[in-house]
Amino acid sequence: MNFPEIHHKRTLSVISVMIALGIVFWKFLTPTPIDYNAQVKPILNQKCISCHGGVKKKGGFSLLFREEALSPTESGHPAIVPGNSAKSEMIKRLHATDPEERMPYKEPPLTKEEIVILTQWIDEGAPFNLHWSYQPVQLPKVPTRSFFEWFSPQPTNEIDQFIDAQLSEKGLSRSEEASKSILLRRVSLDLIGIPAPDALASQFLSDPSENAYESLVDSLLRLPQFGERWTAIWMDLARYADTKGYERDYIRTIWRYRDWLIKAFNEDKPYDQFLIEQLAGDLLPDPSDEQFLATAFHRNTMTNDEGGTDNEEFRTAAVIDRVNTTWEALMGTSFACVQCHSHPYDPFRHEDYYRFMAYFNESRDEDTYDEYPLLREFQHRSRQQFDSLMTWLKTSTNKDAVDFYRRMVKTGRPCINSIANDSMSNAALEDTKFLRFRKNSLARFPSVDFTDKPLLLIRMRSGVAGGKLSVVLDQPNGKPIAQHFIPITKGEWDILTIPLNGYLSGKHDVYFTYTNPSLKNNNENGTLVDWLTPIPAFPSANNSTVYFTYFINLLNEPDALFTPIMEDNPAYMKRNTYVFERGNWLMKSKQVQAGVPAVLKNNQFKNMQSRLEMAMWMTDKQHPLVSRTMVNRLWEQLFGQGIVETLEDLGSQGMHPTHQGLLDFLSYRFMYDDDWSIKKTLKRMVMSATYRQSSVASQQALKEDPLNKLYAHAPRVRLTAEQIRDQALCITGKMSTKMYGPSVMPYQPDGIWASPYDGRSWKKSEGEDQYRRAIYTYWKRTGPYPSFISFDGTAREVCTARRIRTNTPLQALALLNDSAYWDLSVQWARQLLPAAGADVGQAIEKGYHRATGSNINVLKKQALVDLFSSSLQRISAEPERLKQLLSDSSNQPHAKQLAALAIVTNSILNLDEVITKN
Amino acid sequence: MNLIEFFGRLHPVMVHLPIGILLLALTLDGVEWKNPKFQSPLNIQFILWIGSGAAIFSVLSGYALSQNGDYPIDQLEQHKRLGYITSIFFLFYAAVRNWMVSKRIGHLTLTLCGILLLITTGHKGGSLTHGEGYLYALVEPNKDQKNSTATLTDEEVKSIEDAGWVIAPIAAGDGKLRIVGFNIEGSAQQALKQLSNFPDHIEELKLSYASITNADLQSIRSLTALKKIWLDHTRASDSCIALLLELEKLNYINLTSTSVTESGIIQLKQKKPRITIYPAL
Amino acid sequence: MSLETLIHEAHHTSLCYQTRRHFLHQCKTGMGAMALGAFLNGCGWSSTDGSSAEQPLRPKAPHFPGKVKSVIFLHMAGAPSQLEMFDFKPELAKMDGLPCPDSFLNGKKFAFIRGVPSLLGPQTQFNRYGESGTWLSDNLPEFRKVVDDVCLLKAVNTDQFNHAPAQLLMHCGTARLGRPSMGSWVTYGLGTENSNLPGFVVLTSGGRNPDAGKSVWGSGFLPSVYQGVQCRSEGDPVLFLKDPNGLNRDMRKASIETINRINEQSYEEYKDPEIIARIAQYEMAFKMQITVPEVMSIADEPAYIHEMYGTVPGQESFANNALLARKLVERGVRFVQLFDWGWDSHGTDPGTALDLGFIQKCRENDKAVTALLLDLKQRGMLEETLVVWGGEFGRTPMQENRDGKQNYHKGRDHHSDAFTMWMAGGGIKKGYSHGETDPIGYNAISGKVSVYDIQATILQQLGFHHEELTYPFQGRNFRLTDVFGNVIDEIIA
Known part of the structure; x- marks a missing residue:
């Protein structure tokens, strides 16, 4: 340009000052925009929404959601025309003078100020500023390629177009595709949690075709290891553990749930179905065992066995945990804070918490020692008994009765746990677990429903003869409706069947009087009671007595797989749900009915009262949070951070x-x-060019976007605790492919398990069980597997929606020194040594390739060769170390080389490239 | 960067322009009031016009700055209003000044009002950036602030850490440091020398378990602010006593598990009876 | 590029890149930001370089100059009986054997007591000791020597009467799981002065972990670097600290150097700052392997020290842990938490009888605790260290009648309304008693303090306003003392 320089500068400065002034004045002059939440919403809520929102839509007009408010009303025209208040029927109606026309109908008119606010709001476009995440998901416009993006690598799907649009704003562009070997390792670790099987790997690497990658992805998705990898994620959300938690932290058998998860992921159970079954599988019509097992999701809450604790307190704690977990894990909402007060920022009220809690408050579990209700999956003999009982019942009685008996045998419902007794004399709740009768003792169970139930079942055990139990209704000294002598059960639980005197009806307080002349003093122990229940008369068809015995046997069957499950109270045992003041369960205030927060209400679901309806509401496509939360989580698993970082x-x-x-x-x-x-969805993500790009960061990207929020290169993410173990097992060739079954105990240092009252110890598993994938490792809440914890595993006491990755010296120590890893290093070295022949360099090349999927470069190889030589030298100088280093292999021919190579393989397992996804 | 934000950030610089100009005008005007015969070498009204213009500009930049919302609302609001009033006042002043000069009371009122406005607005602005009471802090020294020492720069921090020291600040904002030497490797002498660059900051020096000798310690002589020193588990011996005696502010010396003898400690105790010395005898 | 340069790069450039970046974000944007920003300003860090995220344990400035730099928390898990140690109740002796008045039982819940129990007089003699004339029981013959250095809190109150929740409340400020423990809060707030050692160390004795499990030293929602590291007096002091059998230090050094050499190259390739952090952590691991066993070994301590504490090297004992606590604090560890299991004196067996096992337990504890205080004092460390002693609750003035049956041995049930704890060290009044219970030791009649007050006071001594040491989580700022807590001004010197 040929402007004289001075001229040029002056023009520039004048222009810039004018622009600055202009902007400032423009800011000065424009009125402050209306704040929807602060100004408009209160008016609508107070004056309009009672007729025009939610259930009521007078005149076909609703103000609950924007799309409703803007859609045509019964008149055929919308009541709100954004940006034009003059044309908006709503505003006209506010000004109207005819009382039939004017709104609010038959109520005082709005004030001038209120009308001004609403008018201005519509002129500004009538925005409903609900936080984006509470708005139903809509298909957004996919950004098109801008001019500049033509220089960046071609997108492969819409994901890339979204990514590119934001990158180009910063003047960045996506990186080139990563090399095939890097991509292979990345996508395998992401989809199946371990390196791809050799056959798949070589097929991919040797396939030059365009769709080699896609067929790799498809193959990986079909592998059974896929389910194991994604189950690991879900176990954190479900707070899965093999123990009950709290002080005593006894065993819990719930691994059937873990296996259910693996199968569900492998068969790609649709996510809505996946959630419905976990939240309310028990309420589906004729639930299968699998559907019951799914509900163990919410039985992973902790149970407190400590003597003297209040079972109701910990039952409540478990219910609260279910609410918190449901929201945090499945709806990406920290609902827990509404427990004490209304949500300060998000539209959730204190009461919403307890309304939602009501969905879970009906579940039958109540912090009992045995964690009732349990699903029984019968094995062998009992399986046959069960089948024949069912066949017999189907021919002998009606469907309702069959259902009743099946349900009772499968889940033990209905029954009244001994902890439900509320008053006793010389009886006791032993260790706050079971009801103990002593000489001349009395215990009361409040309001037991006896309608059409002439039989009383009592599960009890007794070490002394001569006990007699009388059952009296409503008052301690009335006429017994039954009297029964109690047999000795020799320390085994047995089920007593006590016929009652005829048919009763309604609810009664039941008094049990236990007398036993053979007890010497008042303190001597008599019978111990686990649970009791009145039941209807057993069908009287052929062989009735045989099948009744089957029924009782099955109820008391020890040879079954027991898994805690969710099951709701029968109608006559309903609980009430109250708001807890300031979250204190002892300070119950207003009673509430089940319901969901208004802001997430979905008009298709009216008067939802059951857990199943709640699950249907959650998994409806209108629910704004469920799909976003899951997609965000899947993204985080692949990209290291969520699209919303706070999962x-x-x-x-x-x-x-x-x-x-x-x-x-x-x-x-x-x-x-x-x-x-x-x-x-995973395939969609891993097929994107964004996912497939190289993880090498350019200087420009480091400068412009140091946190790589825009994905100018692929993220490098340290593997999870589970992946680190599984990968080490894989590359050293020790991985067991056995799936399912009870949790196992791989090597763990002594002294990790130390909990009160617990004689149990970590018994190292035998054979291949030592080398199974991390998800099968026994998880004790008070003593989780230590190297998992070092790598940010969680204690699984409560749901953890997101692991925060740390980088600590304790991680280095675990990988360097944990015997589990040293053992693997030696075994791996033994495999590599023969390959080496005379040249250790070859063994190192092979090992490195095995661990990283890439070829080693000269410098790295030199470093490892140097380590080998210096180690060999040191070992040769002190050959007595060999025995310690190699234990049983110390006598083999190349023991020194083997030991030196083990130091090398151990180091390879520690490399950043090996514990990081490149 | 956002243009408005940039413009706003000029505010702290820009405000001084009208303040200076207007103060000059007010001073000249004051002199003229006192001594009507005084002939200002400068055109006071012209200066006032320029000053008011600058004031308006400051107000605009101030408005832009206020948009980022980093300031306490109440104080901000006061300063903002005062800013508007001040600039309008001075426009008015400039307009009527030459006419008003003839009326002594009016003239005085204008000048005094001007001074008052300028000071209050400026003070409110100062409070916003430096915290309330910034000005009074000088008048009545605040207990918390009287000892505060300038905080170290990143480079200075790095220079200390590079020498192997761990810096444990004693409290937020006071700039005083506790220096800990558990992780010192290599030459302790060099490391200690590095510290002598910060004599005002270092109040506590923990040399426990460091491998140092009396000779290494010589450079701590310059740490005049030092109040506490730990030499426990080092090779310090009696000959470091003279050095310790030189440090005027010391009130705690820990010589546990050193070669310092009982007589050395007695000597210390006699010279400095108020100091806490360990091992206690 | 030399390793040193790489490490510096780690300090200054990369840090904002962290995987802990959310932590960083929270520090910068939440209210926690102000807290952390304030720490950093203290020594000239600008709040933008993110150093704290790179080295979350680097020392940070407290709100005001703290009187102490470290805390030793001696937790008597199981809850010792205040009535046989500190709280002398001659009236209770007179009422021994009488049925407990209804007024004490109405509306109360007990862990094991059922029906109407009898009162149980003190099972030992009391006398006054020290210049302060403090009452102490014969179960604590050694403690007399230091009674003028401690401050007794005789009316501590909790609202939990089961072990696990009460321990959680004591250490984490809530009876539920999931919150950070006191040591985690302190290391989050202050960092550590010796990066070759963990900032927060836990030592257990009595053969069992505390009832509440590892949560009582967990980091809750704080980053896991702040969780307590359980050191063991048997086996590896820190898990996986020892090299595999047969590997010597030279071999380990060579392997770590090789790992780092290769990782440096990976950094050259990928420019991922996390690699630099990893290099630093491997160096640190190597240093810890040397430092930790050295500090955790008491074998080299002189005989008079062993005599004083009653320590036997190589055993797991409270005495050994007390000595280790001193050694750890001496090396700059910020928070040492000792759990001594075995104080649950129900009287269900001789081991838990107040007139048998309990006396033995007192003696062992007494000797080691007294030695610890004397040792800290003679080393000039008591001025900078706060020692806190206490159980999770106290014990009833009534003899336990489990399930309505009087226990065969003399024992007491869990009691939450009033019990005794003590503090000693920097800035705490010496030879002072705060609070008083009624004549039978059931309720506080003056100077009642809550567990939260104790926590607030500990933070105060370290230089924190307990209400301001916060961390944003689940939409709000959490703190150790939840929404409670007052500093116990009366006991501050």
Whole structure:
């Protein structure tokens, strides 16, 4: 340009000052925009929404959601025309003078100020500023390529278009595709948690075709290891553990649930179905064992066995945990804070918490020692008995009765646990677990329903003869409706069948009087009671007595797989749910009915009272949080951070999404196009060029976007605790492919398990069980597997929606020194040594390739060769170390080389490239 | 960067322009009031016009700055209003000044009001950036602030850490440091020398378990602010006593598990009876 | 590029890159930001370089100059009987054997007492000791020597009467799981002065872990670097600290150097700052392997020290742990938590009888605790260290009648309304008693303090306003003392 320089500068400065002034004045002059939440919502809520919102839509007009408010009313025109208050029927009606016309109908008119606010709000476009995450997912516009993006690598799907759009704003562009070997390792670790099987790997590497990658992805998704990898994630959410937690932390058998998860992921159970079964499988019609097992999701809450604790307190704690977990894990909302007060930022009220809690408050479990109700999966003999009982029942009685007996045998419901007794004399709740009768003792169970139930079953055990039990209704000294002598059970539980005197009806307080002349003093122990229940008369058809015996045997069958499950109270045992003042369970205030927060209400679901309806509401496509939460979680697993980094909170207190459009896009596709298929969604993500790019960061990207929020390169993410173990097992060739079954105990240092009253110890598993995938490792809450904890595993006491990755010296120590890893290093070295022949370099090349999937470069190889030589030298100088280093292998021919190579393989297992996804 | 934000950030610089200009005008005007014969070498009204213009500009930049919302609302609001009033007042002043000069009371009122406005607005602004009571802090020294020492720069921190020291700040904002030497490797002498660059900051020096000798310690002589020193489990011996005696502010010396003898400690105790010395005898 | 340069790069450039970046974010944006920002300002860190995220344990400035730099918390898990140690109740002796008045039982819940129990007089003699004339029982013959250095809190109150929840409340400020423990809060707030050692160390004795499990030293929602590291007096002091059998230090050094050499190259390739952090952590691991066993070994202590504490090297005992606590604090560990299991004196067996096992337990504890205080004092460490002693609750003035049956041995049930704890060290009044219970030791009649007050006071001594040491989680700022707690000004010197 040929402007004289001075001229040029002056013009520039004048222009810039004018622009600055202009902007400032423009800011000065424009009125402050209306704040929907602060100004408009209160008016609508107070004056309009009672007729125009939710259930009522007078005149076909609703103000609950924007799309409703803007859609045509019965008149055929919308009542609100955004940006034009003059044309908006709503505003006209506010000004109207005819009382039939004017709104609010038959109520005082709005004030001038209120009308001004609403008018201005409509002129400004009538925004409903609900936080984005509470709005149903809609398909956003996919950004098109801008001019500049033509220089960046080609996108392969819409994900890349979203990513590119934001990258180009910063002047960045996506990186080139990563090498095939890197990609192979990355996608295998991501999809199946371990390196791909050799056959798959070589097939991919040797396939030059365009769709080699896609067929690799498809193959990986079909592998059974896929389910194991994703189950690991879900176990954190479900707070899965093999113990009950709290002080005593006894064993819990719930691994059937873990196996259910693996199968569900492998068969790609649609996510909505996956959730419905876990939340309310027991309420589905004729639930299968598998559907019952799914509900163990919410039986992973802790149970307190400590003597003297209040079972109701810990039952309540478990219910609260279910609410918190449901919201945090499945709806990305930190609902827990509404427990004490209304949510300060998000539209959730204190009462909403307890309304929601009501869905879980009916479950039958009540912190009992045996964790009733339990699903019984019968084995062998009892399986046959069960089948024949069912066949017999079907021919002998009506469907309701068959259902009743099946349910009772399968889940032990209904029954009254001994902890339900509320008054006793010389009886005691032994260790707060079972009811203990002593000489001349009395115990009361309040309001037991006897309608049409002439039989009383009592599960008890007794070490002394001569006991007699009398059953009296309503008052301690009335006429007994039954009297029964109690046999000795020799320390085994038995079920007493006590016929009652005829048919009774209604609810009664039941008094049990126990007398036993053979007891010497008042303190001597008599009978111990676990549970009791009145039941209807058993069908009287052929062989009735045989099948009744089967029935009782099955109820008391020890040879079954027991898994804690959810099951609701029968109608006559309903609990009430109250708001807890300031979250204190002892300070019950208002009683509430089950319900969901208004802001998430879905008009298709009216008067939802059951857990099943709640589950249907959650998994409805209109629910804004469920799909977003899951898609965000899947993204985090692949990319190291969520699109909303706070997986546990998508609300206004969480972090802002980096790519909100993308999250919505993926959530929409997840529900509407992929029918909630996790595999399809994962495939969509891993097929993107964004996923496939190299993880090498350019200087520019480091400078412009140091946190890699925009994905100018693939993230490098340290593997999870589970992946680190599994990968080490895989590359050293020790991995057991056995699936399912009780948890196992691989090597663990002594002294990790130390809990009061617990004689149990960690018994190292035998054979291949030592080398099974991490998800099968026994998880004791008070003493979790130590090297998992070092790598940010969680204690599983409560749901953990997100593991925060740390980088600590304790991790280095675990990988360097944990005997489990040293053992693997030696075994691996033994495999590599023969390959080496004379040249250790070859063994190192092979080992490195095995661990990273890539070829070693000269410098790295030199470093490892140097380590080998220096180690060999040191070992040769002190050959007595060999025995310690190699234990049983110390006598083999190349023992020194083997030991030196083990130091090398141990170091390879520690390399950043090996414990990180490149 | 956002243009408005940039413009706003100029505010702290820009405000001084009208303050200076207007103060000059007010001073000249004051002199003229006192001594009507005084002939200002400068055109006071012109200066006032320029000053008011600058004041308006400051107000605009201030408004832009206020948009980022980092300031306490109440104080901000006060300062903002005062800013508007001040700039309008001075425009008015400039307009009527030459006419008003003839009326002594009016003239005085204008000048005094001007001074008052300028000071209050400026003070409110100062409080916003430096915290309330910033000005009075000088008048009545605040207990918390009287000892505060300038905080170290990143480079200074790095220089200390590079020498192997761990810096444990004693409390937020006072700049005083506790220096800990558990992780010192290599030459302790060099490391100690590094510390002598910060004589005002270092109040506590924990040399426990460091491998140091009396000779290494020589450079701590310059740490005049030092109040506490730990030499426990080091090779310090009696000959470091003279050195310790030089440190005026010391009130705690720990010589547990050193070669310092009982007589050395007695000597210390006699010279400095108020100091807490360990091992206690 | 030399290793040193790499490490510095770790300090200054990369840190904002962390995987802990959310932690960083929270520090910068939440209210926690202000707390952390304030720490950093203290020594010239600008709040933008993110150093704290790189080295979450680097020392940070408290709100005001703290009187102490470290805390030794001696937790008597199981809850010792205040009535046989500190709280002398001559009236209760007179009422021994009488049925407990209804007024004490109405509306009360007990762990094991059922029906109407009898009162149980003190099972030992009391006398006054020290210049302060403090009452102490014969079960504590050694403690007399230091009674003028401690401050007794005789009316501590909790609202939990089962072990696990009460221990959680004591250490984490809530009876539920999931919150950070006191030591985690302190290391989060202050960092550590010796990066070759963990900032927060836990030592257990009595053969069992505390009832509440590892949660009582867990980091809750704070990053896991702040959780307590359980050191063991048998086996590896820290898990996986020892090299595999047969590997010597040279071999380990060579292997760590090789790992780091290769990792440096990976950094050259990927420019991922996390690699630099990893290199630093491997160096640190190597240093810890040397430092920790050295500190955790008491074998080299002089005979008079062993005599004083009653320590036997190589055993797991409270005495050994007390000595280790001193050694750890001496090396800059910020928070040492000792759990001594075995104080649950129900009287269900001789081991838990107040006139048998309990006396033995007192003696062992007494000797080691007294030695610890004397040792800290003679080393000039008591001025900078706060020692806190106490159980999770106290014990009833009534003899336990489990399930309505009087226990055969003399024992007491759990009692939450009033019990005794003590503190000693920097800035705490010496030879002072705060609070008083009624004539039978059932309720506080003056100077009642809650568990939260104790926590607030501990933080105060370290230089924190307990209400301001916060961390944002689940949409709000959490703190150790929940929404409670007052500093016990009366006991501050």
